[in-house]
Amino acid sequence: HDPMIPDEHLEDRMAKEAVRFLEQHADEPFFLNYWMFSVHAPFDAKKELIEEYRDRVDPNDPQRCPTYAAMIESMDDAIGTLLDTLDRLEIADETIIVFASDNGGNMYNEVDGTTATSNAPLRGGKATMYEGGVRGPAIVVQPGVVEAGSRSDAIIQSIDFYPTLLEMLSIDAQPNQMFDGVSIVPALQGKPLQREAIFTYFPHDPPVPNWIPPSVSVHQGEWKLIRIFHGGQNGSHRYKLFNLKNDLGERTNLAAKHPELVQQLDKLIEQHLVETNAVRPLVNPRFDPARYNLSAEGKGVLKRTGNTPKKTKPRVHRKPVAGWLPGGTCDLSVSNNVLRVESTGGDPHLSFSLPEVVKASPMTFTVEMQSNSSGSGQIFWKEIGLPYNAVRSQVFDVTHDGNVHTYSIQLSPKGPVQGVRIDPSNGEGQIQIQSMRLLDDSGVTIHEWTFADAIR
Template sequence: MFHRSKPTTPRTAALILRLVCVTCTSIFAILPPSMAAPAKPNIVFILADDLGWSDTTLFGTTKFYKTPNIERLAKRGMTFTRAYSSSPLCSPTRASILTGLSPARTGITTPNCHLPQVILKAATTPSGPANHKATFAASVSRLDTKYYTLAEMLKDNGYATGHFGKWHLGPAPYSPLEHGFNVDVPHWPGPGPAGSYVAPWKYPDFDANTPDEHIEDRMAEEAVAFMEQHTAKPFFLNYWMFSVHAPFDAKKDLIAQYRKKVDPNDPQRSPTYAAMIESMDDAVGTLLDTLDRLNIADNTIIVFASDNGGNMYNEVDGTTATSNHPLRGGKANMYEGGIRGPAIVAYPGMVEAGSRSDEVIQSSDFYPTLLEMLSIQPQPNQSFDGISIMPALEGKSLDRDAIFTYFPHSPPIPEWLPPSVSVHRGTWKLIRIFYGGDDGQHRYKLFDLQNDIGEQHNLASKRPDLVMELDALIDGFLSDTNAVLPLPNPKFNAATYQPELEGKAQLKGESSSPKKQRRAKPVAGWRPKGTTKLWTNNGLLVVTSTGGDPHITARLPKATAAKRLVLHFTMSSDSSGPGQIFWQEQGVNPPFTAARSKRFDVQHDRKMHTYSVPLPAQQPVLAVRIDPSSAVGTIKISTVTLKTAGGKIIRKWNF
């Protein structure tokens, strides 16, 4: 006889579900590891700071630097020969990694995220220096918490998240702790290590464990502790190294060792920088050793990359910090040396060990790539400017048309360019220089990287059809990202424009030199520089120069909160050339640059003339510098007064 069963009540269903769950749990508990559900892979993301394409031994471009642990990592995965940072400077690239978005879209286009002013929306600037044809865009200064970062995504998918090392995307409430990380060590918002790589350093509430402790050794130690604490669940270790950013110092014994190996004919010849490279590589080795010791290397995805190209504008040990040869340029410019760097992705069982790829990848690709590797879907309506590079990791070609680099700025460094944007498609690269041509038109540089990796031959005039084709891609990119663009500069003065000086600049003085020049003593609050001599005579400040470009500086007793300032002074001159006033702003380095200066015409007739020069500062002013001429001569200055635009006296110097 067939009997119909009674309907299952909600209470009965719940009991059945509990029995099923208990049974399944018991079954998985007795299954051998090979049959149990695979654990989610761990992720270790190592980002070097300012590490150039030729700063490792991966590509056969250096004989001086030693990176055996980076080579060891390369043997575990795939090395990319054409890996590009999203920007030639650090903060924009860092934001790109965490969001998968271009700096053109986030608005973070300069590394200003340590400065006090909070800017969450990029803006155009109405004018620029008179010797520039285009204005500079005003950058965002914090990574807005509105973005759903890679760390937040992984945290919401069961990962323990830890950030170690450099951040430079804003202090609290924009620190790693507000962007998805459970741990942030040493919780430092600055642009580089605090004071020194070797203790004593200046991190608040983060003291050295031993005298002369190296910060990278300590960061690796902290990262090891994090991994050891999270072996029972998947972790995301975000190790963003301080190395090899300025300040330039290292372990003394290592510097001494490399000093013995210097080849004066090798463009890489700074023993300090070589020692910094070695400490960076040691930290990579510490992480690899730990993954092996914990038996989790086979279930860990490792990404290694750099945030921009190698630094070739700081002077260290009497030479450039490094050389990116055969690439042109370096950090902070748009040539290959500024945006091309080493990159490795390792994941046993998925990525072939010891493999290489010539596919073009960019920083914004890592977020979508990791999601695909982990089978995690993006949030609804979440999109990326990058793409998943999984096909490349599988040895295939990528289906992408082009990558873009947006840098609407012009720092005065070797190989500098005016505000620019570039596109890479295949082996071709086009740089658009905003309004850099004649009659307000853009100017272009076109390079065939396959045959001209050093970007020495501009083919724009020979291939106008290709320029037009690639420039249309740039237009589409700028429109899609809603990029805030440079504008034609209404204050452009052709008389001050010197196109022959494009790309030419002196090296910045090294931050730690074995031979330090004695600083000249101040006179009446003003300090002479270089070949300038200074004294007072009958109520006048007398400035003489035997080597050209005389200039004097004065610090204010305290930073002034006023931004719109005017410097008033009276002077006579028998020198020649225009005058220029510089001002130093709080939290901005280097202290004096052309971007924060104003030129003025000088009457060199030995008669006294009064001058009033506006100082449109963006941050509180710390110091002012007067360049009264650009040649040999004698200048006599009477009272100097710094006032607000409203007439309030900030500082007055009497002689």
């Protein structure tokens, strides 16, 4: 991320990077795996879009979160950017597109005083075994092969994409290669999809609304069975059976009414766990079903996040001073030909993007400054494609006696350098920087900073 681009939205930057990848590989086979951030916590959207949707909220609609709506619009914009790029590069007709989610919508973070989204009429959401957590739409595009606008009610999983793409691309599997999923090409052609069952294994216990204790489920036809591990008498399993054709919201547990079907579907679950060598939850010897409150299941608490009254202060995008971007716990200003760093303690630092990339070689950074703060100093260098990191830095001792001192720090970059950062102290106080220079291994100045004519 380039710190010199203020207010840049992550989804916009991701789309730019994806476009760059497409442009670089347009003349050869490529695979782009693009995970969208804009459907996920933390909930960070463009302010102007949030306000636009806030004016359109229907309080009676379960989809009433303006922040999430703004995030979805940014996601849509990013997808549009990629599709436009395929058209511009004239490769749209040769590109397969798969658009899908790995889980249902988030139903337990509170944003704008409501849940981020709603999966109605499905029950539950992300991190639950109910359909609201595991069922989502998928779109597959292959011009000239998959009919535009066609639909299928076949149930698929992400494990199906690999064998599907191999078949769509006429690529043979490796000898003795096995797949967890099946090719969904028949469904894409409007034909029935033949498979015995689909399994979902979630042996966890997240404290979210609509939670279920550690469990595994099987879908077969219109039926779904959930096995709750060791949730019954004497360490036995407990079951929930739903007919999704008649009860997509999973409100009526039919396990007691169809014991033979429960047994039949549970055999499929057991076979799946054995074949996959799954790690299973153990029996809790102290579990007492008589003291367990079944009604407590699915009673998780909403987590406040996003734009709620209890949210911490919003992130402030700070502007560079004399080309230096303040970070951490400091503010910058220029007066009397010096760069003043006002630190409140913790991690004061300031960074600078060099006007030209400098080739990798030993360098020296010199700084002339005075300080009444405390702690050691540290110089970082930013190599292309890598963030500022302690492995690309050098610590130096600082004298905080209020007098001017000059420090020379040796840097040893392994790759081309595009930026430098100075952490002048660790404590509270004021640092005044008179000048800084970056020198190559021959002592020639690469860049020099003085503040006589700096913008205040």
